[in-house]
Amino acid sequence: MNDRRDLLLDEVRNYHEENRPDREFVPGMTEIWPSGAVLDADDRAALVEAALDLRIAAGASSRMFESRFARKLKRRKAHLTNSGSSANLLAMTALTSPLLEERRLRPGDEVVTVAAGFPTTVNPILQNGMVPVFVDVELGTYNTTAERVAQAVGERTRAIMIAHALGNPFEAAEIARLCEEKGLFLIEDNCDAVGSTYDGQLTGTFGALATVSFYPAHHLTMGEGGCVLTADLRLARIVESLRDWGRDCWCEPGETNKCLKRFDYQLGTLPAGYDHKYIFSHVGYNLKTTDLQAALGLTQLAKLDDFCAARRRNWQRLRDAISGLPHLILPSATPRSDPSWFGFALTVEADAPFSRAELVDFLESRKIGTRRLFAGNLTRHPAYADARYRVSGDLVNSDIVTERTFWVGVYPGLTDEMIDYISSSIKEFVGSKR
Incomplete structure (x- = not known):
């Protein structure tokens, strides 16, 4: 029975390798997801x-x-x-x-x-x-x-x-x-x-x-x-x-x-x-x-350290590539921290010659997936219209996030070529609006 199971699991791993999606990246054609799972033959075999x-x-x-x-x-x-x-x-x-x-x-x-x-x-x-x-x-x-x-x-x-x-x-x-x-x-x-x-x-x-x-x-x-x-x-x-x-x-x-x-x-x-x-x-x-x-x-779990390293590497590669670009507030690590990044956030400045929506539309047209910074200001959502809550201070930046912030991916499934395409697309769009 164990021999038969081993043979089945070997076949599952072979099946995984034979049915892997085409890895060739075609700029503007291949979708670049902002997030996603990275699964290999061992993952498939474990489930089976x-x-x-x-x-x-x-x-x-x-x-x-x-x-x-x-x-x-x-x-x-x-x-x-x-x-x-x-x-x-x-x-x-x-x-x-x-x-x-x-x-x-x-x-x-x-x-x-x-x-x-x-x-x-x-x-x-x-x-x-x-x-x-x-x-x-x-x-x-x-x-x-x-x-x-x-x-x-x-x-x-x-x-x-x-x-x-x-x-x-x-x-x-x-x-x-x-x-x-x-x-x-x-x-x-x-x-x-x-x-x-x-x-x-x-x-x-x-x-x-x-x-x-x-x-x-x-x-x-x-x-x-x-x-x-x-x-x-x-x-x-x-x-x-x-x-x-x-x-x-x-x-x-x-x-x-x-x-x-x-x-x-x-x-x-x-x-x-x-x-x-x-x-x-x-x-x-x-x-x-x-x-x-x-x-x-x-x-x-056996791959966690590698996944975290890839997230840091992808984030830094993108940050270095668009550093100094005008009209955008780039993300930064909290002092004394070493983030295992989930995403790369960008905020369009108030006086920029373009809107967040325009930049997002441009990126999405190139198959570069974007996401909002989740709910933005939660107090502005209908779900909380009748909720009891208190606000301390103001929520000025939360409103800015709602209006002008989005993020792109850095997850381990993205290659250097994909990260470079994201950065070159952002630079091309911003450069065209000066």
Whole structure:
């Protein structure tokens, strides 16, 4: 049987090599995506192997990935989820757990976040009945600052939840110190920044909780998937419970009585000895992933360092090529950081002889994919028209991002030739408008 499986997997790898898309790049004809997964024969074989074993629920591969990923990102615990958005929901909801006693967050409490970002960094705040406090960002880094965050903290503020913008770290050390001084929780949305560092320390290791996405656009992919990481074992236990229906039991769903105490508990007003597998200590969800996804994640994880290096290399090549170009605000790393870049952001200056839309249309006409800086100013979207929130200071730069910012790709699937075509196209357009 093992010989037959080995032959099948060898055929899968051969199939992958025989059906790889044409690698020839034709400028103006070949689409240059702003983001995407980079998948090889090992990735395809890993998925097929998991399918052959019918590992259709979370199991050994999921646990192995959690262990290896936590070690890679220097956290004690990692819990896989079905998406990065679910990871954000779990991280914020964990802070409302009764197990945190007087530190738990409650409806009406405030959470500081940025206005210019992706909705799922903010939605869990609202979904838990809390109040987002929006702060502005800096142009160029597209992150907020510790000063802005400090000014936003009020009497009801209990937590801070911010994403590292496009892989560029925010001032994580300073904001973590602020949280320690004020008794606040910090959640790092690290979905775009796996492998980035600030002050030589990995992003995702400054806060009480960190989240990651494995959507195809991100640094690693499982197709769909996400992860919550923490160094706090109590928070890890809460996250696990919330992810797994809210149950109190810590045994894996397929295990019968690994703890040897399955019928020894009395919680709530349940009768003594009630099956611990069916005692619920949180109002939870089912947000687990599967071994099919985790099997892919394991082969992807082995390539993480190479992926991060390619993102840095592509970003720098593009930055060097268009340095000094007029009418554009070029991206810059936050001081003392080393970003593992998600994208390359450009902002058209207010007095430029062209608009963002004109530049984007030109690039798209050349098959160069572009994306907006996510939602821009979230407070301007219809989804939040009736939401309760507070704004600290103004959101001038968030509005500029909404009107004049976009980004192009630097992901590992882009070649030097593609990056050079992007830069030459930008230079050609800007040069024609002087």
